[in-house]
Amino acid sequence: MKPVRDLVYSLYERRLEGKLINKIRPRHVGVMCDGNRRWAKEMGYVDPNDGHRVGARRIIDLLRWCDEAGIPHVTLYLLATDNLRRPPAELDPLLQIISDLATELAEEGNPWRLKMAGAMDLLPARNALTLKAAEEKTADRVGGAVVNMAVGYGGRREIADAVRSLLQEHAKAGGTLEELAEVLDVEHIAEHLYTKGQPDPDLIIRTSGEQRLSGFLLWQSAHSEFYFCDMNWPDFRHIDFLRALRAYAHRQRRFGA
Numbered sequence: 001m002k003p004v005r006d007l008v009y010s011l012y013e014r015r016l017e018g019k020l021i022n023k024i025r026p027r028h029v030g031v032m033c034d035g036n037r038r039w040a041k042e043m044g045y046v047d048p049n050d051g052h053r054v055g056a057r058r059i060i061d062l063l064r065w066c067d068e069a070g071i072p073h074v075t076l077y078l079l080a081t082d083n084l085r086r087p088p089a090e091l092d093p094l095l096q097i098i099s100d101l102a103t104e105l106a107e108e109g110n111p112w113r114l115k116m117a118g119a120m121d122l123l124p125a126r127n128a129l130t131l132k133a134a135e136e137k138t139a140d141r142v143g144g145a146v147v148n149m150a151v152g153y154g155g156r157r158e159i160a161d162a163v164r165s166l167l168q169e170h171a172k173a174g175g176t177l178e179e180l181a182e183v184l185d186v187e188h189i190a191e192h193l194y195t196k197g198q199p200d201p202d203l204i205i206r207t208s209g210e211q212r213l214s215g216f217l218l219w220q221s222a223h224s225e226f227y228f229c230d231m232n233w234p235d236f237r238h239i240d241f242l243r244a245l246r247a248y249a250h251r252q253r254r255f256g257a
Contacts, residue, residue: 009239016242020069023249026202028073029066030217030224033059035208035232042232049093054234056101063105063112065241066145073198074145075117077216081154084122095127098151102134111144117194118153119161148195155218162192162219195220203248205241207233223255 033055040051059076066074078098084091105112114135120128131151166188170180190196200220204213209230213221227244229236 013239013242016239016246020242020245020249023245025070025245026225026248027071027199028075028201028203029071030075030077030201030204030221031062032077032204032206032210032214032216033233034077034206034210036234038208039232039234049097051232051234052094052097056097058234058236059101060105061238062236062241063145063147065238067111069245072145073148073201075148075150075195075201075217077150077153077214079118079151079153080215081119081122081152081157082215084152092124095124098149099127099130102131102149105147106134106137110138111141112138112147113141113144114138115146115148115194117148117150117158119157120152122152146198148198150194150216153194153216155213155215158194159189159219161194162189165192190219193219200224202253203227203244205229205244207231207236223253225251225253
């Protein structure tokens with residue numbers, strides 16, 4: 001039965017790809033890679049971190065799919081600031097899996113340019129150094145997607161950091177708070193976000209059946225389209241990605257109008 005199933009999958013995949021020809025594509029996709037631990041439990045794994053390991057492999061697949069679809073920016077929600085309160089026995093292996101993923105993505109031959117999006121100062125020093133090294137190693141890459149790895153990330157923290165950075169920049173230039181208040185607008189804050197210089201996400205995908213943002217890209221997602229799917233992240237397939245792109249192509253975006 002497997003050859004038949006593979007054939008049906010391949011035919012459906014090609015059909016979806018055909019429906020996307022000449023359709024609008026998102027410039028920036030945010031992905032909430034949710035449900036790894038649930039998947040491991042459902043699959044009978046003793047170690048829930050096996051779900052994160054399989055999920056990390058799926059991320060590599062996702063980035064290749066984004067390159068094939070011509071999507072130049074991807075943001076991956078990997079670890080929230082709230083998750084940093086987990087016990088070390090749970091948190092340390094997850095941080096190591098994320099660090100190993102960043103190191104692999106930074107290997108020679110991969111096209112992706114990595115950007116760390118989060119409060120690196122909240123992470124253990126060894127993990128923060130590994131993530132920053134991966135970012136620096138890929139700084140000059142062209143051709144693949146810019147990949148924002150949201151680690152130790154919180155939307156409220158990001159906005160607070162952006163305002164703090166803006167105030168520090170203004171003070172360094174010799175300006176006063178009164179002068180800043182006179183000219184301050186949303187673009188000034190946007191220029192200090194973790195994703196500064198990038199377009200806001202057009203499409204945000206969340207797996208595992210949850211239908212909430214959980215603090216992800218609170219500022220940038222004001223006009224994003226959302227796509228929720230029931231499967232856990234390790235089960236997310238190419239056809240599921242194509243379905244998300246198809247759904248996006250059929251949306252009528254109004255940008256608040």
